[in-house]
Amino acid sequence: MPDRPAEPVEAISRDEVARLADLARIDLDEAELDHLAPQLAVILESVASIRGVAGDDVPPTSHPIPLANVFREDVVVPGLTAEEALAGAPASENGRFSVPRILGDEQ
Amino acid sequence: MSNDWTRRTAAELAEALAAGEVTSVELTRAHLDRIAAVDGDATSGIHAFLHVDTEGALAQAAASDERRAGGTPLHPLDGVPIAVKDVLTTKGLPTTCGSKILEGWVPPYDATVVRRLKAAGLPILGKTNMDEFAMGSSTEHSAYGPTRNPWDQTRIPGGSGGGSAAAVASFEAPFAIGTDTGGSIRQPGAVTGTVGVKPTYGAVSRYGLIALANSLDQAGPVTRTVLDAALLQELIGGHDPLDSTSVDQPLPSLVDAARQGATGDLTGVRIGVVSEMSGEGWQPGVMARFQESVDLLVKAGAEVVEVSCPSFVHALATYYLILPAECSSNLAKFDAMRYGLRVVPDGNPSAEDVMRATRDAGFGDEVKRRIILGTYALSSGYYDAYYGQAQKVRTLISRDFEAAFERVDVLVSPTAPTTAFELGEKLDDPLAMYLNDLATIPANLAGTPGISVPAGLAEEDGLPVGFQILAPALADDRCYRVGAALEALLTAEWGGPLLDRAPALEETR
Numbered sequence: 001m002p003d004r005p006a007e008p009v010e011a012i013s014r015d016e017v018a019r020l021a022d023l024a025r026i027d028l029d030e031a032e033l034d035h036l037a038p039q040l041a042v043i044l045e046s047v048a049s050i051r052g053v054a055g056d057d058v059p060p061t062s063h064p065i066p067l068a069n070v071f072r073e074d075v076v077v078p079g080l081t082a083e084e085a086l087a088g089a090p091a092s093e094n095g096r097f098s099v100p101r102i103l104g105d106e107q
Numbered sequence: 108m109s110n111d112w113t114r115r116t117a118a119e120l121a122e123a124l125a126a127g128e129v130t131s132v133e134l135t136r137a138h139l140d141r142i143a144a145v146d147g148d149a150t151s152g153i154h155a156f157l158h159v160d161t162e163g164a165l166a167q168a169a170a171s172d173e174r175r176a177g178g179t180p181l182h183p184l185d186g187v188p189i190a191v192k193d194v195l196t197t198k199g200l201p202t203t204c205g206s207k208i209l210e211g212w213v214p215p216y217d218a219t220v221v222r223r224l225k226a227a228g229l230p231i232l233g234k235t236n237m238d239e240f241a242m243g244s245s246t247e248h249s250a251y252g253p254t255r256n257p258w259d260q261t262r263i264p265g266g267s268g269g270g271s272a273a274a275v276a277s278f279e280a281p282f283a284i285g286t287d288t289g290g291s292i293r294q295p296g297a298v299t300g301t302v303g304v305k306p307t308y309g310a311v312s313r314y315g316l317i318a319l320a321n322s323l324d325q326a327g328p329v330t331r332t333v334l335d336a337a338l339l340q341e342l343i344g345g346h347d348p349l350d351s352t353s354v355d356q357p358l359p360s361l362v363d364a365a366r367q368g369a370t371g372d373l374t375g376v377r378i379g380v381v382s383e384m385s386g387e388g389w390q391p392g393v394m395a396r397f398q399e400s401v402d403l404l405v406k407a408g409a410e411v412v413e414v415s416c417p418s419f420v421h422a423l424a425t426y427y428l429i430l431p432a433e434c435s436s437n438l439a440k441f442d443a444m445r446y447g448l449r450v451v452p453d454g455n456p457s458a459e460d461v462m463r464a465t466r467d468a469g470f471g472d473e474v475k476r477r478i479i480l481g482t483y484a485l486s487s488g489y490y491d492a493y494y495g496q497a498q499k500v501r502t503l504i505s506r507d508f509e510a511a512f513e514r515v516d517v518l519v520s521p522t523a524p525t526t527a528f529e530l531g532e533k534l535d536d537p538l539a540m541y542l543n544d545l546a547t548i549p550a551n552l553a554g555t556p557g558i559s560v561p562a563g564l565a566e567e568d569g570l571p572v573g574f575q576i577l578a579p580a581l582a583d584d585r586c587y588r589v590g591a592a593l594e595a596l597l598t599a600e601w602g603g604p605l606l607d608r609a610p611a612l613e614e615t616r
Contacts (some may be wrong), residue, residue, distance in 0.1 A: 016478060023440075024435060024482045026475055027463040035472075039537055040480060046425040050500050051492055052258055060498030061505060062556025063322045063352070064308045065580070070351040084215040090449035099444050100451070100458045 014040045112137040113278040115296050117335040120187045120281055124175065131175070131186030135168035135230045141280045141282050142232065147615040149252025153260070155274035157193050157251055157435040158201045167230035173377025174228065177227060184342060185228030190280035192242055192271045193234040195533035196315040197221050197328065204317050205237040205249040205267075208448045208469030218315020219350065220284060220326050220343045227342055232280055236270030239471045240438065241288055241319045248473045248535055256299060256439070258570055258609050262527035265295025272299040273327045275534060277612055282330040282339055286316060288323045289426055292525075293559035295329070297573020299606045300561045302330045302590070305547075307553030307580045308339055309354035309553030320433035321352070322424075323551040331606060333560060333591040334369065337361035340583070346582040356581070364584035368591030369475035372600075376589065377515040381483050384520035384546045392565025394574040397521045400562045401413035403596045404519075404589070414515060416507035421500050422549045427496035428484050429552070435481030438474070441466065458599075476537060505553045512579045515588050520546045522559040522573030542579050558586040560593050561605040569603065 016035040021028045028036065046069040082095050112134040113122065123129045139161050146153050171186035180186070196202050196214035197219075203209040217225065224231065232552070238248040243526040246254040246269030256262040264273040268285035272295030275283050285292040287305035296303025304327045311326045318324060328339035341361050347353040380401060381400040385394060405411050443449040443465035444458065450465040485495040511518055523543055532555060533540040550557040555577055562574035578585035598604060 008339075011510070012483065016483075019597050020479045020482045020486070021475075023486070024478050025439075025459065025466055026470065027467040028475070029467075032475070036476060036479065039476060042538055043427065043476075043480060043541075044483070047427050047493070050421050050428070050496055051422045051611065052496075053418075054496060054503055056497035061501040062497060062498055064505070065354065066462040067351065067352065070348070072348065074243045080215050087215055088212050089448070089463035090443060094167050095446055100456055100461045102458050106457075 012044050113141045115544050116332050117187050117281040118338060121183050124186045131168035131171040134450055135164050135188045143612045144616055145277055145612040146279060152615040153257055153277045154252060154254050155235055155270045155279055156233045157203060157236050160200055160231060164230040164232050165491045165584055169189055171228045182227035187281060188230040188232050189224060190232045190271060190274045190283040191221060192236055192268055194286050194317050195221055203438055204240040207250045213448055219312035219347045221491055224341050232252050233595055234281060235274050238267035239474050241267040241286060242473045242477055244294060244540050245523050248471055250471055253530055256398045256527050258610060261529055263530055265298040267291040268295045272296055272301050275301045275329050275331055276606060282335050284324045284326060285329045286324055288319050289551050290544040292329055293547050293575060294523045294543060298527035298558040298571060300571035302333055302336050303555045304328045304336045304340060305550060305558045306555045307583055309352050310358060311344045312350045312353050312379050314347055314349040318437045333594050334365045335589055336588050337365040358581060359584040359586055360586045364587040365591040368588035369595045371592050371595045373404060373409040373592050376409045378404055378409045378411045378517045379511055379515035382413050382415050382518050383419040390525040392567045393521045393572050396563040400574045400593055407592055408598060416511055418503040418507045419549050421551060422504055423545055425500045425511045425552060426548045428493050431477040431481030432484045432494050435478045446585050502550050504549055508553045509556055517585050518577040520575050522546060524574040526565045526570035527573060528566055546575060554581040555580050556586050558590045560590045
């Protein structure tokens with residue numbers, strides 16, 4: 001595993017919070033970073049207490065009840081109309097969602 | 108019995124409707140009037156509601172009266188009005204999840220729970236306030252201002268379902284729907300003197316519930332009596348083909364269990380007091396009321412033993428890794444493209460620029476905190492150490508429940524470690540806020556059901572205390588039986604419901 005952190009947990013840095021916000025597609029300004037980073041550090045330090053609690057012999061539980069795929073017959077049923085689907089859109093045009101440009105200037 | 112329709116329970120209202128003593132329009136109007144009188148807004152009053160649907164509720168009530176006059180009520184609760192937490196989609200009625208990012212959004216479809224309420228003929232009074240995307244224990248994280256506790260308006264009403272609990276506690280609605288991801292029905296119930304139920308995971312459909320954490324979220328009743336909760340869970344519960352995690356097997360009758368419990372006889376019932384969910388750090392007045400309730404259950408014939416669930420001490424940390432991980436993924440859909448807020452920065456912004464600006468402007472601090480924490484827990488190199496480890500500890504917590512339920516029928520604890528704290532008191536200390544859910548979280552991790560029943564007022568501050576009862580998955584009836592027994596014994600001791608002792612609310616209009 002390439003970047004597994006050394007024990008004990010390193011405190012989360014302001015730069016790390018900025019990188020995570022970038023991954024989560026949230027523009028945080030400087031003041032927000034100053035505010036959030038120390039709080040996240042405290043929370044992380046607290047939740048890190050579970051490291052080492054369960055050994056390799058303990059299977060993980062992703063869901064409280066066993067899940068199975070649920071299938072139905074492949075029949076056509078009415079869905080939302082185009083008008084209903086577009087009713088909450090910030091912008092629409094010719095029965096379609098209107099979105100800002102996807103590609104950058106250089107493309 | 109009081110002539111004021113807003114003081115009656117849902118079961119009493121159903122009886123009055125059946126007996127022809129009142130119309131649905133009359134009692135729906137009584138509740139709308141009460142809302143207009145005491146609910147106020149973000150700056151004063153209870154502020155339990157984000158949207159009140161006066162016209163829609165009265166139209167639904169009129170239709171109910173017509174059905175009843177024609178001899179065809181759809182359900183025993185047909186015509187009894189209800190409030191719904193703003194996390195559930197309501198066709199034609201705004202649904203914001205307490206967030207600016209969904210301000211003004213009107214869903215094109217109903218959540219299954221809402222559809223079942225409408226199909227049974229219950230008028231929907233409106234949508235109740237909540238912590239943004241159900242993240243919080245105080246309803247202070249609502250983007251539209253906090254809800255206030257009817258017992259003391261300088262205090263929190265619990266969270267994230269503070270709006271639903273406060274609406275029921277202040278007699279604005281006979282009962283309401285909440286959702287419980289880490290205690291968001293039970294903890295507000297405890298601090299407002301109401302009954303809150305988290306059903307077995309999957310026993311009530313999550314279709315149309317705007318997801319916070321899929322493996323933890325569960326909709327359920329907020330009421331003033333255990334019987335009302337049983338009536339409501341039976342109405343909204345049951346298998347739903349639209350939710351792939353919906354449980355496809357029947358639960359024992361909850362209403363029968365509540366009626367049986369109300370006789371006050373618990374002979375043969377084994378009750379386990381969880382040693383990890385009490386003691387040091389718990390408010391003395393909360394512990395005193397809890398102990399009195401346990402003593403009452405013993406008098407009612409129950410056998411009480413102390414039970415240890417050693418992994419429960421890790422539940423809070425486990426929860427605060429699993430929840431942010433699931434929420435960071437769920438909230439990715441708020442991308443400013445298809446619905447909700449769109450903030451367009453200057454210049455010629457790309458879709459990604461718009462997304463970043465919108466998510467910064469639309470999400471509040473707590474939501475950002477958890478999305479970033481979840482992004483961290485799921486990121487490469489940390490996944491095994493945090494998220495993977497949390498999923499394993501979740502297994503240990505489930506095993507603790509299984510071992511405990513081999514010895515006892517139900518587990519009990521105080522619902523929350525303290526009574527309602529002051530508004531603003533813990534707003535800048537997320538960790539202190541999280542500690543409030545200490546006793547409620549294990550049930551969400553294991554998918555087991557739980558109920559919080561009012562247990563009296565703490566001596567030091569005169570505020571409500573909740574008594575929590577937990578049962579094995581699909582044995583929700585046990586929560587109702589023991590809860591109804593405790594309620595009957597305590598109500599007899601108090602000479603009436605606890606809420607009768609709440610202060611009268613000033614009219615704000």
